[in-house]
Amino acid sequence: QKTQENACRDIWLVHVTGEEYPAASLGISHFLQQLFIKKQSIYTAVIVDMIGHRVNRSDPIVQVNAGDTTKSLLMAELAISYVYPRIKNDLILQNLRPVLRRWSDPLAYLYNTDGVRFVEYGFNCLLFNEHINYHENFERDGYHDTFDTVDLIDFEYGQTVSQYAIATVAMLSHAECRSNSCWKEANLVLIAGLSLFLSILYAT
Numbered sequence: 001q002k003t004q005e006n007a008c009r010d011i012w013l014v015h016v017t018g019e020e021y022p023a024a025s026l027g028i029s030h031f032l033q034q035l036f037i038k039k040q041s042i043y044t045a046v047i048v049d050m051i052g053h054r055v056n057r058s059d060p061i062v063q064v065n066a067g068d069t070t071k072s073l074l075m076a077e078l079a080i081s082y083v084y085p086r087i088k089n090d091l092i093l094q095n096l097r098p099v100l101r102r103w104s105d106p107l108a109y110l111y112n113t114d115g116v117r118f119v120e121y122g123f124n125c126l127l128f129n130e131h132i133n134y135h136e137n138f139e140r141d142g143y144h145d146t147f148d149t150v151d152l153i154d155f156e157y158g159q160t161v162s163q164y165a166i167a168t169v170a171m172l173s174h175a176e177c178r179s180n181s182c183w184k185e186a187n188l189v190l191i192a193g194l195s196l197f198l199s200i201l202y203a204t
Helices: 002-006 027-036 070-088 115-120 155-172 179-186 193-204
Strands: 012-014 042-048 059-068 097-101 125-129 189-193
Touching: 027 115, 042 070, 042 115, 059 070, 059 155, 070 097, 070 125, 070 155, 115 125, 125 155, 155 193
Parallel strands: 012 189, 042 125, 042 189, 059 097
Antiparallel strands: 059 125
């Protein structure tokens, strides 16, 4: 609440559905179309999706994926080098290791989420997600199959990734605020793919 009161831009918490085939990003596509109809710009999108699975419960990696713009990459680097060191000791799990995934990185995962729609529409965006990509942990148990049960969820890991993403949103809500004119500029959007973890975080 204090962050929103002092921020120079709005923070929207947006929950979308229909990401998977055959819906093919129906929810986020509708949302972005409405932005264009209303001529509403946004500063960036911070996407939280697939954050609760760890094939190896000691795996420390959190992927910070950048969109294809220079500003997206800069924000991802700030999330790793500026935000994480300042909040690490306050996180539920303090032994995680954020890893930068550039848009061109074969280990990136933004392409397989709603984040790709922001890229297609020319917006800045970041994705926070668990350690999974086409080359690592892609064939894990419970990935889009009937064995995906709550027993596979690492709740502390998911909560920690949520904490990290929200802290990054808080930082970005103050970024480049040089004058009062920022109040009339683009908004910051947090796209949450897994509202469960955000609800747990806000309740603790």
